[in-house]
Amino acid sequence: AQSVTQPDIHITVSEGASLELRCNYSYGATPYLFWYVQSPGQGLQLLLKYFSGDTLVQGIKGFEAEFKRSQSSFNLRKPSVHWSDAAEYFCAVGARQGGKLIFGQGTELSVKP
């Protein structure tokens, strides 16, 4: 069955510290991979996506993610977290064709001053 797992429900980091949010997926073929961010009371905004090619992808707001096929992972990273990064982050996978999109459970990020 197709699924996305974000093992960490809640993470707290200090401002200025590095961040890594984990995402593992189960999919029959190589999917398209996404990270979205949801600020409190807001809809979702796309941070970055992986379709093919370079397995390290850069996104907005200084985020990057690395696709590791052997580990079925697509972890999100940021070298230095800002207080404004506090939000909920969702990993998602989609088929290469069609309109289905499967989200993970989300990871809530808190940032300590």
Add this chain to the structure above:
Amino acid sequence: EAQVTQNPRYLITVTGKKLTVTCSQNMNHEYMSWYRQDPGLGLRQIYYSMNVEVTDKGDVPEGYKVSRKEKRNFPLILESPSPNQTSLYFCASSFQGPNSNQPQHFGDGTRLSIL
């Protein structure tokens, strides 16, 4: 301004009373989709539409209906709502589906409470 507009933003209603949540986009997008968001479950796709008159089930379509009679609108219909449909609902749109180079645009959400 490019946007996805959902109405209503909040609704409290009772079991069995039919309701419709509207979704409209002004970007001439072909693809539209509905999701529900529940704590600990993330977002789950209810229905999506690749184009006018084309709709497909997502992962949790039971209890919901949709229609896509025109490109800009994609209403979500709950014919006989039940308390387990209490949730936060999001509509989204994009040019060619979530797996194109263009990102999905999300609405601000509709919070439904069914008593």
